[in-house]
Amino acid sequence: MTQRRSHQIGTGLFILLGFTALGYLATQTTSLANYRQGPTYALKARFTNIGQLKLRAPVKVAGVRIGSVTDIQLEPDRLEALVTLAVDRRFNQLPDDSAASVFTSGLLGDQYVALKPGGSPDMFKDGDEIILTQSSVQLEELIGKYLVGSGDSPARKPEEAKPADPAPATPDPATH
Amino acid sequence: MSEKRDSGSRLGDGLAQVGALGLFLLQVLAAIPRSLRYFAETVRQIFFVGAMSLVIIITCGLFIGLVLGLQLYEVLSRFGSTASVGTVVAIALYRELGPVITALLFAGRAGTSITAEIGLMRATDQLAAMEMMAVDPMAYVVAPRFLAGIVAMPLLACIFNALAIFGSHLVAVSWLGLDNGTFWSNMTGAVDVWTDVMNGVWKSAVFGAVVTLVATFQGYTTAPTSEGVAYATTRTVVYSSILTLVIDFLMTAFLM
Numbered sequence: 001m002t003q004r005r006s007h008q009i010g011t012g013l014f015i016l017l018g019f020t021a022l023g024y025l026a027t028q029t030t031s032l033a034n035y036r037q038g039p040t041y042a043l044k045a046r047f048t049n050i051g052q053l054k055l056r057a058p059v060k061v062a063g064v065r066i067g068s069v070t071d072i073q074l075e076p077d078r079l080e081a082l083v084t085l086a087v088d089r090r091f092n093q094l095p096d097d098s099a100a101s102v103f104t105s106g107l108l109g110d111q112y113v114a115l116k117p118g119g120s121p122d123m124f125k126d127g128d129e130i131i132l133t134q135s136s137v138q139l140e141e142l143i144g145k146y147l148v149g150s151g152d153s154p155a156r157k158p159e160e161a162k163p164a165d166p167a168p169a170t171p172d173p174a175t176h
Numbered sequence: 177m178s179e180k181r182d183s184g185s186r187l188g189d190g191l192a193q194v195g196a197l198g199l200f201l202l203q204v205l206a207a208i209p210r211s212l213r214y215f216a217e218t219v220r221q222i223f224f225v226g227a228m229s230l231v232i233i234i235t236c237g238l239f240i241g242l243v244l245g246l247q248l249y250e251v252l253s254r255f256g257s258t259a260s261v262g263t264v265v266a267i268a269l270y271r272e273l274g275p276v277i278t279a280l281l282f283a284g285r286a287g288t289s290i291t292a293e294i295g296l297m298r299a300t301d302q303l304a305a306m307e308m309m310a311v312d313p314m315a316y317v318v319a320p321r322f323l324a325g326i327v328a329m330p331l332l333a334c335i336f337n338a339l340a341i342f343g344s345h346l347v348a349v350s351w352l353g354l355d356n357g358t359f360w361s362n363m364t365g366a367v368d369v370w371t372d373v374m375n376g377v378w379k380s381a382v383f384g385a386v387v388t389l390v391a392t393f394q395g396y397t398t399a400p401t402s403e404g405v406a407y408a409t410t411r412t413v414v415y416s417s418i419l420t421l422v423i424d425f426l427m428t429a430f431l432m
Contacts, residue, residue, distance in 0.1 A: 004216070004220070007219065007220050007223040008216075008219055008223075010223045010227045011219050011220075011222045011223040011226070011227060013227070014222065014223065014226050014227035014230065014328075014331065015222070015226075015327075015331060017230075017331070017335060018226075018328075018330070018331025018332065018334055018335055019331065019334075021331070021334035021335045021337070021338040022330075022331070022334040022373075022377065024338055025270070025334055025337055025338055025341070025373050026369050026373050026374075028364075029266055029341060029360075029363050029364060029367055029373075030364060030367040030368060030369045030372065030373055031364060031365065031366075031367065031368055031369070032364075032369050110365060110366075
């Protein structure tokens with residue numbers, strides 16, 4: 001009888017230990033550790049390109065996490081990405097002319113939404129849309145710009161000057 | 177001529193074994209509702225296959241973590257990305273190493289003792305005696321061990337993972353000087369609860385069922401001699417290890 005009791009206590013301790021380990025792994029070593037339970041409000045932002053932005057990506061102000069991306073959809077009519085951000089209610093002092101950008105943490109790290117506070121006296125409310133947005137900078141585009149850019153940079157300069165001075169802007173058709 | 181017939185009959189034997197194992201699984205599943213009467217027996221088996229395996233699981237988990245930390249730090253420092261040591265350790269452990277190594281250890285530690293115990297029951301006619309007393313050995317002996325394996329394996333794998341994370345943290349942060357915050361923040365940024373942690377939990381539950389199924393089957397069908405029990409114990413380790421790795425591949429391929 002005492003042996004059976006000690007078995008039961010041992011089993012109980014074992015199961016407790018196992019679930020403690022599972023709880024520790026699930027909450028302390030995963031993205032749940034970054035998840036702040038608490039009331040949030042929603043902001044929307046339209047981007048022409050969100051790059052590798054994923055659901056649950058962090059939303060940061062001044063590098064500090066204040067929320068996460070909760071929804072990413074393509075708008076069928078405008079063909080732009082509509083990103084919904086859930087921002088912690090404690091941070092309700094965001095001016096409504098703040099700008100949202102998709103940045104990459106590190107050179108090849110994960111992407112996140114950075115909010116740059118504006119100067120407006122009015123604050124964002126639940127469901128507002130962030131007007132000023134800047135799409136993600138694609139590494140491939142940058143590389144392409146540098147690789148190809150060195151080749152046709154002389155032709156590009158007159159092209160950029162075209163609206164101001166159309167006369168010299170007759171580059172050969174090959175550059176188009 | 178005789179050789180050919182031998183290999184043919186060996187193939188037939190192999191097929192018969194697989195079929196018998198499948199039928200045995202059905203019998204065990206059918207016996208589970210009846211085995212709920214013997215709940216205390218299941219608890220006792222969880223103690224034997226789970227709690228008694230803790231020492232080997234904790235030791236091996238710690239050392240696997242230590243060596244993973246060392247190896248990955250060395251390799252990743254060649255690419256200047258030692259910051260992701262924690263991430264790589266955690267994902268490798270949760271998805272593969274934790275469930276698989278725990279299952280192999282579990283086969284060696286708990287599977288063998290299940291086979292030897294049931295095999296000796298068979299050899300000494302205890303199973304027949306139970307039937308005489310109208311106690312179904314499927315429900316009283318086999319099903320509780322099967323259930324205990326399913327319950328104990330995920331818990332053992334979680335303990336293994338936690339110790340291995342601790343070990344790799346010990347090496348990477350305390351010994352090799354990686355920044356503590358970098359280690360954790362990269363890990364928490366990249367590891368997902370459902371696709372990584374729980375994936376390993378489901379896997380290890382299946383492995384627990386596989387190992388205990390093979391172990392109880394080998395014990396239950398052993399030749400009732402001391403030699404037969406010895407062979408059955410060996411086969412338990414061999415077959416459950418192979419099955420574990422094969423099923424691991426299949427689960428990884430189809431469930432992700």
